[in-house]
Amino acid sequence: MAKTEPDLAKWYGIKPWYYEKLANQVIDNLRKNNMDGMYIPTAKEARTKIFEMIEKEVPEGGVISWGGSVTLINLGILFDLQKAGKWKCINPFEDIVTPEEIHVARHWMLTEGALDKTIKKWRAALHADLYLTSTNAITLKGMLVNSDGYGNRIAAMMFGPKKVYVVAGCNKIVRDLDDAFVRVRNVVAPQLVRMMGGEPKNKDEEQWYPPCSRLGRCGGEPKILKNCGHKNRACGMTTIIDQPHIPNRIFVILIGEDLGF
DSSP: OOOOOOOTHHHHTHHHHHHHHHHHHHHHHHHHTTOEEEEESOHHHHHHHHHHHHHHHSOTTOEEEEOOOHHHHHHTHHHHHHHHOSSEEEOTTTTSOOTTSSSOOOGGGOOTTHHHHHHHHHHHHTTOSEEEEOOSEEETTSOEEEEESSOHHHHHHHSSSSEEEEEEEGGGEESSHHHHHHHIIIIIHHHHHHHHHOSOSSGGGGGGSOTHHHHSSOSSBGGGTBOOOOTTOTTSEEEEESOOSSTTOEEEEEESSOOOO
16 A cells, blocks of 8 residues: 655644634733734734834834844844835944844944944834834733843833834743743843854953853743843843733734744
């Protein structure tokens, strides 16, 4: 009897099914928490849909800005916005990016004055009509958990811009706050620090690198929020957004793929 090829389609469809179930649970709880959201199956669909939403949300000449996000880079939506020429885009990283880097530079090696210029843009972003970002983790109960070094991204998420789009792959959905803190410090922070700084070029540079960039995990104990104490750690400020008072200001777009860190 001839062997038949396995039907791989049914296996490939399991993860999207699972992600949609998770996303729907999160979105239901976001709505209970004074936020809103939607699920989009693929990154390709999300790139088109988000641009269409922005066209309706922000009038021509309006102001759009964003936080550091590998997810947004993955999608390509930031390039679409700037290329469109319809809006005033505050790119907070244009003074600290080199062509060889992804989207941020090692902040201890910036050219003179670059950080001051960037901070001015971070402040200007608080007055934007729309702010785009991702999230480090989102719980099944619809709570957004994020850590920052400077705090510009989490500040804009909490207050300032008229509208906030939080764009995230379903890989960032976690069970509860304990799992969220572990994810932020054991998954997000090591990759972020590695991306920003690469590897030390010499012994003198090693002092600038948090332990997670070497270990691939937190140098402290995330479950009890014990940190490594390093001055350049990426998790110096941590916030939980669980029920903001301004209804539907935060709109979460969950995508049925693994995106970002």
